[in-house]
Amino acid sequence: MQPEELTGPQGIKITPVLIRALRALVLTGGASLAALGWAFPAQAADIDVASKIEAVTVFPDAAQVRRVADANIPAGAHQLVFKGLPISLDVNSLRVRAAGAAGLVIGSVESRVAPLQVTRKSPLAEKLRELTNERSLLYQKLAALRAKRAMIQRYAKASPEKLGEKAAPMRVSDWDKAWNAVSDGLSKVAEEIQSVQLRQRRVSEEIRALRRSNRGKTSGSRARRIVSISVSGAAAGKARLYLTYRVRAARWRPVYDARLQAAAKPGKPVLELVRRASVVQWTGEDWNSVTLTVSTVRTNRGTQAPNLMAQRLEFYDPPPALPYPASGWRDTGHGSCARAAGASAGRGL
Secondary structure, eight states, rough: OOOOOOOOOOOOOEOOHHHHHHHHHHHHHHGHHHHHHHHOOOEEEEEEEEEEEEEEOSSSEEEEEEEEEEEEEEEEEEEEEEEEETTBBBBGOOOOEEEEEETTTEEEEEEEEEEOOOHHHHHHHHHHHHHHHHHHHHHHHHHHHHHHHHHHHHHHHHHGGGSGGGOOOOGGGGGHHHHHHHHHHHHHHHHHHHHHHHHHHHHHHHHHHHHHHHHTSOOOTTOEEEEEEEEEEEOOOEEEEEEEEEEEEEEEEEEEEEEOOOOOOOOOOEEEEEEEEEEEEOOOOOOOTEEEEOOOOOTTOSSSSOOOOOOOOOOOOOOOOOOOOTTTTEEOSSOEEETTOOOOTTTOO
């Protein structure tokens, strides 16, 4: 009796269908290559999936992101690759769901960190470098102008007896020329210093503006995460995939606005309390035009009930009352003793 299934080298399963395909290949040559290709399934191929964020639920200490993607999946086993995901996502929170494709089976979900892709010539980085160099040159020019002004001021403070040729006294008729030279020199230096300082402030403002505009945006040199999903199907089809994960680089806090409306006519004023939500995230993702929901659940706290310690409850049994002493003294209940009735402390004395 011929066995229904055998295992050949490298784990290949030999079935009656495979045997018939091999026989047809031997008899008909290349005409049966299609049957042989069907008998040996092709290896899994990577399919890049373009996804977008559909909805975000923000918690006080984290956020849950749901991405959606449409993919045309051929028949067989494949790897669906989601690129550009935040590096801070919790790998244990990855969840995948598919809709639309009949018979599509989702296998393993793997995550890895993508290698850094450093952008050597970024327009923003080049602009920042040019402005930084210009600001450095402006600092040096300003220092030179201040040194020139100090030299002119020292010249103005010198005695006229030493300003002539060969340290001879300057003639009185030349004093006016010297004063004009000092005045013109100081005025010109003051204008140059003011111009340099104005340019210096403008360059610093441009640098700060460029850094603010780049803050929080995705950079080409930023580490990202890649998620690979193994799928297999008997037939080709179009599927909609939902990828959900949690990130900790987000939070929200409540904000309250109180509005008091005084009544125009005699009556009671109205106090209106408006509650808002302030959402902050630094995941590197774009949350514009998404369905945003806030929740008061704290994801970092455990939901498992604590282990309760056993406790024993008993009724209190008061101690037995002590008998009265034979000497006739009794306890009055107030911390003192008194003699029993019929006895007198001073009788017989």
